[in-house]
Amino acid sequence: MSRRSSLPSFLRPWALLLVAALGAFGAFGLSPAQWRQLERAIFGPPPRSERAAPREPFAGRPRVIDGDTMDVNGIRVRMQGIDAFEHDQQCSRAGGGRFACGAAARAELAGLIGNREVTCTPDGSLTHGRTVATCSVPGRDGPIDLNAAMVRSGLAFDCPRYSNGRYADEEAAAKAEKAGAWDGRFTYPWTHRDRANACKPR
Known part of the structure; x- marks a missing residue:
């Protein structure tokens, strides 16, 4: 079964902005791969394509x-x-x-x-x-x-x-x-x- 985000839809745009901002400034020293994992945990899997x-x-x-x-x-x-x-x-x-x-x-x-x-x-x-x-x-x-x-x-x-x-x-x-x-x-x-x-x- 596909994993889906548990985050309410009205919060997702704000969470996306937060993740993008933190990623841009290298917060927490996470690697790009770790940031992708974090995004998927919040927003669910990427599109089918x-x-x-x-x-x-x-x-x-x-x-x-x-x-x-x-x-x-x-x-x-x-x-x-x-x-x-x-x-x-x-x-x-x-x-x-x-x-x-x-x-x-x-x-x-x-x-x-x-x-x-x-x-x-x-x-x-x-x-x-x-x-x-x-x-x-x-x-x-x-x-x-x-x-x-x-x-x-x-x-x-x-x-x-x-x-x-x-x-x-x-x-x-x-x-x-x-x-x-x-x-x-x-x-x-x-x-x-x-x-x-x-x-x-x-």
């Missing part, structure tokens, strides 16, 4: 977070096998100047989706509480693989460690046509996050 990944496909109209992350029906989805520019990343154009490639990646994903419903097929894993999935939208000639389309746009990259090279062809085509950031200079998103080996094959 943080405890276990869904196993069956799910669909809905999404809220796009960035170039490889979205919320679909209350489930935070991390698109499988790709890595898009981080929200704060800047890239250089071939002719000079810079552009916000992280914001461009988010806009590209939102544009690919439009007003359509997204269908996501999870691979059964979680990363940082996010359900890892391949997502698609209906297209004129069949479903459009959003993961592949983002790599093809030149604003996301194949991540062989998790894709096994599934999007290598899309990346090669984007590079050859100087699509997106391939037209200038950029830092790979995993390097931007100081995780240089994040996408290297296992």
Whole structure:
């Protein structure tokens, strides 16, 4: 049976503020893991998407977070096998100047989706509480693989460690046509996050 908080609902916002404030100031010398345990003791277990990944496909109209992350029906989805520019990343154009490639990646994903419903097929894993999935939208000639389309746009990259090279062809085509950031200079998103080996094959 799921463990639930015994704290009355009207007290929970105040308790949350207290826990956040104490955590911010490092009160009692508790580690981040200990603070998470304290929060769970007060507020109960985390949402379902943080405890276990869904196993069956799910669909809905999404809220796009960035170039490889979205919320679909209350489930935070991390698109499988790709890595898009981080929200704060800047890239250089071939002719000079810079552009916000992280914001461009988010806009590209939102544009690919439009007003359509997204269908996501999870691979059964979680990363940082996010359900890892391949997502698609209906297209004129069949479903459009959003993961592949983002790599093809030149604003996301194949991540062989998790894709096994599934999007290598899309990346090669984007590079050859100087699509997106391939037209200038950029830092790979995993390097931007100081995780240089994040996408290297296992």
